Amino acid sequence: MSKIINVIQQSQQWEPKLVALRRQLHQIPEISPHLSQTKSLIINALADFPLKRRKVKHHHSLCFDLKGRKKGPTIILCASMDGSSLKEHANHQFCSQILGQSHALAHDFQMSCLVNTLQLLSQYKDHISGTVRAIFLAGEQDHSGAIDIIQSHLLEHAELAFSLDFDHHIESGIVEYQYGISKPRVDEITLEYIDRNQQEKTCYYQNNPVDMATQLTHEIPQLLRQEFGALTPLSLNFTQLNAGEANNFQPSFIRINGRLYSFSHDNATNAIQFLQQVMKHRFNDDETNVIATRLCPPLENNTTWLNYVLSTLNQIKTSNQVQEQIRPRLIGDGFAHFNLVLPCVKLNIGCMDSNHQNRVCEKALVDGMMILSNMISKHLMVDSDNIILGKF
Structure with missing residues (x-):
C-alpha cells in the first residue's frame, strides 16, 4: 500500500523544530540594516537543503528558490525579519538579548514557519510542478526591503505572493481574513x-x-x-x-x-x-x-486568490475557526508593495496565550506551517501515489 504523505500530520510533528527556531530568533530582534545574526541563522538553517539563493539588491533581504522537478507556476511565500523598537516585558529564558528591541510583531513566528516549511517541502521537491520562492523581508520600518525585492525583479512571472501575520490579540486556533484592504x-x-x-x-x-x-x-x-x-x-x-x-x-x-x-x-x-x-x-x-x-500603499487581499486560499483550509480548520476580520489594523506593512506587481494574500493567525498575559501561544506555529505547506501541496504538487492532491 502506497505511503500517503499527509502535510497536516507532518507539520504537527515539526512542532519542536518550529519552537526551537522561533526561540533562537526571538533572542535576536535585530532591525534593518543590522540583521547579520538573523540572516546567518536563517542561512545556516537552510544550508543543507536543495535551495537556490537569489541575489537581492542591497543584500538586506534574503530570497531562496525551491524548484520542482517539472515546470509550473511560481508561488511566493514571505516573512518579515525586523524586530521592533519596543522593550520586552516578558520574563522567560529566551527573552530578547538586544536592549530596547523585541519581536513584538511576531516576526520570529513568521520566519520560523517559513524556514521549516521550506525544509519540509524540500523533501518532496520531485513532486512539485513549479517553484516555491521564499522571501525573508528586511526594511520593515521604511519598507525599503520590499522595494529592493521589486527592483531585483524577483516578483516577475509569479502567480501569487502569500504571507502570514501572527496576532496575540486573536485567540489561538483562529484564522482571520479580510476582503479588500486589510492594512493601511x-x-x-x-x-x-x-x-x-x-x-x-x-x-x-x-x-x-x-x-x-x-x-x-x-x-x-x-x-x-x-x-x-x-x-x-x-x-x-x-x-x-x-x-x-x-x-x-x-x-x-x-x-x-x-x-x-x-x-x-x-x-x-x-x-x-x-x-x-x-x-x-x-x-x-x-x-x-x-x-x-x-x-x-494599502495592503489589499486579492479576492480570487483569497477565496482559493480559504478553500484549502477545510482540512486544517473547522468553519468556526476561520473568521472574517472585523476591525481595521492601523499598522502598515512593507509586504503591501508587492500589490503593485502581483496578487497578494495575507492571513492573520491567532497566537493569544489565555494562561499567560505577556506570552504568546507557540502552537500557532503549527497552524502557520500547516497553512503554508498545505496551500503549496494543493497548488504545486504533481500527480503521485504518494501525495494528497487538490486541483485548482
Whole structure:
C-alpha cells in the first residue's frame, strides 16, 4: 500500500523544530540594516537543503528558490525579519538579548514557519510542478526591503505572493481574513514652522517652541478625529519632535515627524490638506509646510486568490475557526508593495496565550506551517501515489 504523505500530520510533528527556531530568533530582534545574526541563522538553517539563493539588491533581504522537478507556476511565500523598537516585558529564558528591541510583531513566528516549511517541502521537491520562492523581508520600518525585492525583479512571472501575520490579540486556533484592504497606506508626514523674519509675535508665538510643538502633538490627533469622525480609520502617530528658540545661528523653528495611516487615497489626501490648514491657522504665517511622502500603499487581499486560499483550509480548520476580520489594523506593512506587481494574500493567525498575559501561544506555529505547506501541496504538487492532491 502506497505511503500517503499527509502535510497536516507532518507539520504537527515539526512542532519542536518550529519552537526551537522561533526561540533562537526571538533572542535576536535585530532591525534593518543590522540583521547579520538573523540572516546567518536563517542561512545556516537552510544550508543543507536543495535551495537556490537569489541575489537581492542591497543584500538586506534574503530570497531562496525551491524548484520542482517539472515546470509550473511560481508561488511566493514571505516573512518579515525586523524586530521592533519596543522593550520586552516578558520574563522567560529566551527573552530578547538586544536592549530596547523585541519581536513584538511576531516576526520570529513568521520566519520560523517559513524556514521549516521550506525544509519540509524540500523533501518532496520531485513532486512539485513549479517553484516555491521564499522571501525573508528586511526594511520593515521604511519598507525599503520590499522595494529592493521589486527592483531585483524577483516578483516577475509569479502567480501569487502569500504571507502570514501572527496576532496575540486573536485567540489561538483562529484564522482571520479580510476582503479588500486589510492594512493601511502609510505616509511619512513632516509638520514644519520656521520664523525667518524674527519679528515680534503675538503671545501665542512668544511661548517656548518646544512647548508649542508638544501642544501641537496633543491637539492635531484630536482635530483629525473631529474633522473626519471618530469611526474613520485614520491615525497619525508622531515619531520625532525638534524645536528651538532663535539664536545667532538659526531662527525659531518647529519640526514634527509622524506617520499617517489611512485606508483610502482620498482620506490620505484630505487629511494632508487638513494638516496644512491647521498649521497655517495656528501660526498665521506663510513659513509653514507639510511634507508628505508615501511609504507604502494599502495592503489589499486579492479576492480570487483569497477565496482559493480559504478553500484549502477545510482540512486544517473547522468553519468556526476561520473568521472574517472585523476591525481595521492601523499598522502598515512593507509586504503591501508587492500589490503593485502581483496578487497578494495575507492571513492573520491567532497566537493569544489565555494562561499567560505577556506570552504568546507557540502552537500557532503549527497552524502557520500547516497553512503554508498545505496551500503549496494543493497548488504545486504533481500527480503521485504518494501525495494528497487538490486541483485548482
